[in-house]
Amino acid sequence: MNLFHDLVDDAGLFPPTALPMDEALARHRADLERRDPVLTHRFLCPASRLPVLRVHLEEAPLPLRLGLILDTEEPPPLDGLEVELIEIPGARFATPSGRIEPPAGRPPLETDSKARQFVEVAPAQLPVRLPDGVGLKVRCGGSEPEDFPSAHDLGAFIAHCVRRGTPFKATAGLHHAVRHFDPALGTDRHGFVNLVLAVCAAVEGRDPVPVLKLTDVGELVRQARAVPGDAARRARELLVSYGSCNTATPIEDLLALDLIEPGLATEPGTGNGAGTGNGAGTGAGNGNGPGTGIRPGEENA
Numbered sequence: 001m002n003l004f005h006d007l008v009d010d011a012g013l014f015p016p017t018a019l020p021m022d023e024a025l026a027r028h029r030a031d032l033e034r035r036d037p038v039l040t041h042r043f044l045c046p047a048s049r050l051p052v053l054r055v056h057l058e059e060a061p062l063p064l065r066l067g068l069i070l071d072t073e074e075p076p077p078l079d080g081l082e083v084e085l086i087e088i089p090g091a092r093f094a095t096p097s098g099r100i101e102p103p104a105g106r107p108p109l110e111t112d113s114k115a116r117q118f119v120e121v122a123p124a125q126l127p128v129r130l131p132d133g134v135g136l137k138v139r140c141g142g143s144e145p146e147d148f149p150s151a152h153d154l155g156a157f158i159a160h161c162v163r164r165g166t167p168f169k170a171t172a173g174l175h176h177a178v179r180h181f182d183p184a185l186g187t188d189r190h191g192f193v194n195l196v197l198a199v200c201a202a203v204e205g206r207d208p209v210p211v212l213k214l215t216d217v218g219e220l221v222r223q224a225r226a227v228p229g230d231a232a233r234r235a236r237e238l239l240v241s242y243g244s245c246n247t248a249t250p251i252e253d254l255l256a257l258d259l260i261e262p263g264l265a266t267e268p269g270t271g272n273g274a275g276t277g278n279g280a281g282t283g284a285g286n287g288n289g290p291g292t293g294i295r296p297g298e299e300n301a
Contacts, residue, residue, distance in 0.1 A: 017245035141173015155209035170242035177253035
């Protein structure tokens with residue numbers, strides 16, 4: 001398998017892109033037609049906006065695989081929708097001491113849907129006991145410097161999930177492939193390639209923190225090409241996907257790093273194995289490749 005296939009969920013409805021529903025669906029339709037394997041082709045939608053989504057789908061039907069972000073007190077009716085994931089704020093299960101304690105022995109959210117459920121927590125709120133089959137969600141950034149977990153905290157989250165075999169999703173702040181400093185916020189932004197390789201390191205029994213801190217583009221490319229197939233498989237079983245409000249930039253970055261092949265149009269997850277690139281892409285090893293650029297005001301869902 002390719003480490004970076006079936007990785008990016010479409011979070012175009014969320015800030016800072018915050019596309020109107022019609023524009024978000026139009027972009028998603030175009031992505032479906034291109035069938036780029038880096039994208040999961042899963043559309044993330046807040047529960048509060050499902051009524052608007054239904055209206056648009058009645059006017060212009062679209063085969064939509066949904067990830068539902070629960071921002072309402074109760075889950076909305078899901079009949080007629082293909083909901084694959086439900087992401088639940090951990091605050092719903094917060095104790096007076098700040099611990100996150102979902103109900104034991106049953107899914108966190110009572111619903112007729114068979115969608116996988118993910119509970120959002122901050123690394124500092126670990127450990128969290130979860131029923132079988134339920135995953136975690138971690139926020140990797142935001143609009144303020146304090147929204148970005150340190151490499152040590154994010155590494156501790158990854159190590160926790162690997163030890164317990166807990167699948168997880170990531171969101172926010174993962175704008176580019178490689179870790180880089182954002183002068184507008186005065187903080188380092190995590191790279192999505194760093195994140196993927198940190199999970200690989202953890203499943204191989206290594207410390208994920210040094211990989212999360214790595215800013216050497218050439219070294220990241222080298223490590224990506226050296227991941228054994230079994231480690232790649234186990235890592236991606238745990239790291240389900242991450243949400244990005246921009247579905248083009250992750251592909252552009254990976255192409256520039258030569259970590260995916262250009263012009264592929266296949267079903268998600270059916271690409272060639274990891275490490276099939278033919279040499280480092282533009283900028284590799286010089287600190288000027290993907291992941292070093294910053295787009296003012298950009299923030300993932």
